[in-house]
Amino acid sequence: MALLANLTLVFVAGFITALATGLGAIPFFLVEDISDRWYVALWGLASGIMLAASLFGLIFEGLAEGTAFEIAVGMGAGVLLVIAAHHVLDDVDIDPKEYAEADFKKLVLILGILTVHSFPEGVAVGVSFAELGLEGADGPMLFGVAVPVLAVFMTVAISIHNIPEGVAISIPLRSMGVSEWRMAWWAVFSSLPQPIGAVLAFAFVRLARDFLPYGFGFAAGAMIYLVATEFIPEALETGAPLPGGGHRELAGGLAAGVTLMVPLALI
Template sequence: MNFDRFNPVILALFGTLFTWFLTALGSGMVFIFKELNRKVLDGMLGFAAGVMIAASFWSLLNPSIEMAENMGIISWVPAVVGFLLGGFFLRAVDMFMPHLHMFSDEAEGIKTSLKRSILLVLAITLHNIPEGLAVGVAFGALNSGDTSANLAGAIALAIGIGLQNFPEGAAVSIPLRREGLSRFKSFMYGQISGAVEPIAAVIGASLVVYMKGILPYALSFAAGAMIFVVVEELIPESQAGEHTHIATLGTMIGFAVMMLLDVALG
């Protein structure tokens, strides 16, 4: 099929519907397992962190630098500015959006009476925002005509994000089951955490399609937001248990898988 005739925004939507589907597939593990072995969970969280770190450089920061050079801009300016803005943006959302990290007893953000289960879902939803934005910007970049943006690279990013969404879906739904929710409710709450990705993707793709000048900044912005999530949440949670070596190996494998996808396909 020739994808060139499709609008990049539509492609971004399709790409993140795929990542949402894999989140739902992972959430479906709650129908098979009632408990999630902590060693497995740490490895899964580490894998997700590795994928996001690799995607931040290979799929976002590196193309941002190349595009800036092609536009005649000082190459490091969009990369640095956008990266920091992405981190600051996620920090602001983190400060105000009520959520609860997986192994924490104290909610963050504004005070709320929301149930613990909802706060757990909101925590995962929070870091799905930059993932959807990253995929959206990658597909939106196809409209720029820049040689550093290509369909295979955008697809590779969507595949990588989807792969790490599968364990994330399980990491949400199975603990919710342990909180006392039914299997169906645990599944529904787990998969709905991925619904924000298509929304963020359409917004990101639309912005860069209609405002091409912000593209290098948008790519690095998504990278900064993703790295914030990795350092703020994924790595600390994966290293909080007794299986730190498993978490570290998971991160290495996740990084290698995403790097392979991006370099081989992109």
């Protein structure tokens, strides 16, 4: 019974981090129409967020848990995932309904990679709960159980981290005319593996610690490759008619994304 209660608490913590991703759609509830100039800047913002989260968040976190070789192996696997996803989507006959086929494929790819990337973050939450329910564990009391301080910290930190990622997910959805509530839903959906990963990692924490560096590297590799092959080319294509080809707006967005994300990634 105690194990079930602990697993439930870990799942709830992971689910809170997933819900935080939906907050990233809030800005799009406030703005009706966005010009091409702002789209380019927003694509740059999303790229900066992803690159900073990968470099200063996932990779640094992975190095704290393992070796550079393990991170590199994970990153290589993440890149292969994106390449494989490209090939699968190119070969599958998709009925996108109200979306253009190319845009629909881009949506599936972006959501798929971001969904996969969220799993290691859930693992991190689960690992942080490793001492939950153990004798002598210190931390705030919740339902008569001492919750590890690290678990509280990790849940809050990843929730904050997920908000700008929700913005990044909402950008391609907005460009395709998806409603604000659907944006919020897809943002939350992309992080649903987090509570699952949290529960699995808590249950098998020793094994999870061994594979955590590979998981962080896997997520970082997939995200960096996604930015290089999808986000930046999309921004440059949208900004082609603008003065200077939209490079200034893209650079400004990238700088803003990195500036926003680095302090959060280093929390």
